[in-house]
Amino acid sequence: MNANHDDITRTLIEAMREEVQHAMTVTNTPEELRKFRHTIEQGRKRRRTYAATAAAAVMVVAGTAIAVKESDRAPRSGQITVPLVSQTATPSAKPSDSTPTASVPPVAVATPSALAAGIATAKADGPGVLGMSALGSVWGVQEEQYATGGTGHVYRLDPTGQKILSTTAYAGPDQDDLPPFQVGQAVLVASTTPGKPSAYLAFNATGNEIGSIPVARVGLGAGDSTGGWVLSDTDSISQIDASGTKVVKVVTLPGTEIGGIAVGGGSVWVADQKQNRLLRVDPTSGTITGTAEIGGVVDEFLPIAYSHGAVFVPSQDYELRRVDATTMKITAVVSTPSGGSWFVISVGPDGDIWAQPAQGVVDDLDPVTLATKRAIQLQPTLRDGGTFGVVATSSRVYEADGVDGYVLSFPLS
Amino acid sequence: MADSPVVQLRDRETAVVALFATHHARLVGLARLLVDDLPTAEDVVQEAFTALYQRWSRLRDPQAAGSYLQSSVLNGARSSLRRRRTVLGLVREKPVPLPSAEQIAVGHETRREVIQSLRQLPGRQREVLVLRYYLDLSEAEIAATLSISRGSVKKHASRALTTLSARLEAAQ
Numbered sequence: 001m002n003a004n005h006d007d008i009t010r011t012l013i014e015a016m017r018e019e020v021q022h023a024m025t026v027t028n029t030p031e032e033l034r035k036f037r038h039t040i041e042q043g044r045k046r047r048r049t050y051a052a053t054a055a056a057a058v059m060v061v062a063g064t065a066i067a068v069k070e071s072d073r074a075p076r077s078g079q080i081t082v083p084l085v086s087q088t089a090t091p092s093a094k095p096s097d098s099t100p101t102a103s104v105p106p107v108a109v110a111t112p113s114a115l116a117a118g119i120a121t122a123k124a125d126g127p128g129v130l131g132m133s134a135l136g137s138v139w140g141v142q143e144e145q146y147a148t149g150g151t152g153h154v155y156r157l158d159p160t161g162q163k164i165l166s167t168t169a170y171a172g173p174d175q176d177d178l179p180p181f182q183v184g185q186a187v188l189v190a191s192t193t194p195g196k197p198s199a200y201l202a203f204n205a206t207g208n209e210i211g212s213i214p215v216a217r218v219g220l221g222a223g224d225s226t227g228g229w230v231l232s233d234t235d236s237i238s239q240i241d242a243s244g245t246k247v248v249k250v251v252t253l254p255g256t257e258i259g260g261i262a263v264g265g266g267s268v269w270v271a272d273q274k275q276n277r278l279l280r281v282d283p284t285s286g287t288i289t290g291t292a293e294i295g296g297v298v299d300e301f302l303p304i305a306y307s308h309g310a311v312f313v314p315s316q317d318y319e320l321r322r323v324d325a326t327t328m329k330i331t332a333v334v335s336t337p338s339g340g341s342w343f344v345i346s347v348g349p350d351g352d353i354w355a356q357p358a359q360g361v362v363d364d365l366d367p368v369t370l371a372t373k374r375a376i377q378l379q380p381t382l383r384d385g386g387t388f389g390v391v392a393t394s395s396r397v398y399e400a401d402g403v404d405g406y407v408l409s410f411p412l413s
Numbered sequence: 414m415a416d417s418p419v420v421q422l423r424d425r426e427t428a429v430v431a432l433f434a435t436h437h438a439r440l441v442g443l444a445r446l447l448v449d450d451l452p453t454a455e456d457v458v459q460e461a462f463t464a465l466y467q468r469w470s471r472l473r474d475p476q477a478a479g480s481y482l483q484s485s486v487l488n489g490a491r492s493s494l495r496r497r498r499t500v501l502g503l504v505r506e507k508p509v510p511l512p513s514a515e516q517i518a519v520g521h522e523t524r525r526e527v528i529q530s531l532r533q534l535p536g537r538q539r540e541v542l543v544l545r546y547y548l549d550l551s552e553a554e555i556a557a558t559l560s561i562s563r564g565s566v567k568k569h570a571s572r573a574l575t576t577l578s579a580r581l582e583a584a585q
Contacts, residue, residue, distance in 0.1 A: 011524060011527050014524055016531075016546060020547065
């Protein structure tokens with residue numbers, strides 16, 4: 001640490017003390033304790049409601065079959081759970097409390113006139129992040145701290161967007177909201193358990209865990225039906241075979257701190273958050289064949305994407321950049337209009353970029369100009385969070401709500 | 414004889430409420446350094462205590478509840494900030510209240526600038542600095558807490574301090 005760092009460190013410590021002292025003085029611990037007691041009391045009431053209705057194994061509400069298993073209602077750790085609720089939003093849909101009850105299934109907050117036509121909702125077990133469409137399903141994960149039973153889950157969504165097909169508990173879900181991704185015939189999910197090696201867990205088309213790939217550090221990855229690449233350490237990536245369970249080779253890129261990874265155009269694309277660069281890597285030799293300065297802060301958790309001969313790189317500066325894959329020049333930049341972010345991006349089957357520029361809105365962006373071709377409002381009000389994942393398929397676009405665990409989708413027509 | 418569920422529940426509630434009274438303010442302070450406003454910090458701490466309450470029976474060592482809460486606040490703050498920034502753009506455009514005339518004293522403005530700059534750092538860098546200089550954790554402890562290598566801790570800390578220095582110099 002140099003002298004300059006010593007100075008800033010002293011100032012930083014003083015500033016932190018001042019800031020914390022202020023916060024500790026202002027916060028009202030007795031009032032916060034009252035809120036906490038209220039929360040746990042509400043939890044007790046909910047459990048009592050579940051117990052009283054456990055005998056109702058199947059209910060039919062408004063013509064929609066809703067499977068309700070006792071195991072869904074009474075949280076248990078480490079157990080596999082199955083579909084909780086699915087329902088298609090209708091013009092009669094009204095805002096409802098997020099607390100699920102046995103008789104009134106939760107419906108996404110919706111003003112029909114503000115929603116895209118044909119919108120469907122499915123309710124996952126808790127907030128999480130949506131990954132991609134692969135192996136016949138749309139895949140997402142739920143964070144441990146929010147999911148029922150206190151364990152993380154990987155779930156599969158029916159392509160119609162109306163039903164969770166399977167929900168599988170897994171060990172050590174990562175806390176950084178890392179999305180699942182396809183590699184070969186598997187979907188990989190990052191897993192970090194204190195005291196154990198980090199790993200990517202591989203799930204097959206039916207949602208069963210089929211393997212594990214230990215790595216020094218988990219992060220983002222990308223691939224297709226033939227295989228793919230994952231972050232394996234701060235400065236290295238690993239190629240995974242078509243089974244999705246075996247490492248083919250490891251490529252180290254000294255001096256980098258790797259964030260997003262994409263595959264396309266015969267190259268592997270790596271976002272280097274240390275120097276805010278995009279690197280083009282030859283997948284055979286493992287050498288860097290091109291570099292682009294991004295000009296914004298690259299985030300280690302922000303996925304990047306390849307489409308139409310370009311790589312799309314979001315940044316912490318709330319901008320999305322298009323980098324030409326051949327010239328490595330930035331050819332288009334788009335900023336979020338109202339303080340949103342490009343935290344989630346997805347490539348549609350036609351190569352369009354789907355992204356979230358603002359709360360509850362999904363944009364269809366031209367992959368050449370980044371101009372907005374259309375903006376779809378999925379949900380006019382999110383209580384506290386934002387979109388946590390956008391997935392575009394040939395028939396629908398899906399959006400995960402980062403708070404309640406709803407997945408909303410609308411048809412492309 | 415094994416405790417009845419009612420007794421266990423009472424024990425759990427008593428224990429967690431006691432932890433609340435002891436640690437709440439300190440944890441709000443921690444969260445305040447990681448998120449953008451006090452209400453969010455309080456929410457993060459609430460969620461940490463709720464999670465602890467829900468998992469109490471699975472806590473191997475109740476003596477480690479403090480550490481558990483600390484990690485939970487760290488993770489909750491991270492998730493909260495990521496969600497909020499998708500919606501509100503807090504990192505970019507967080508309005509900062511103007512200091513009163515009384516507050517504009519020697520040193521105060523500088524410290525305010527530092528806190529502002531701290532909040533603009535990438536998440537991992539900010540966490541490393543808060544863990545190092547607020548919680549006074551060692552590099553090894555930070556590495557274990559964040560599941561990163563000690564080398565990464567050093568790099569994040571160094572880059573963060575360099576960024577803070579540069580921003581402070583630019584502001585002056």
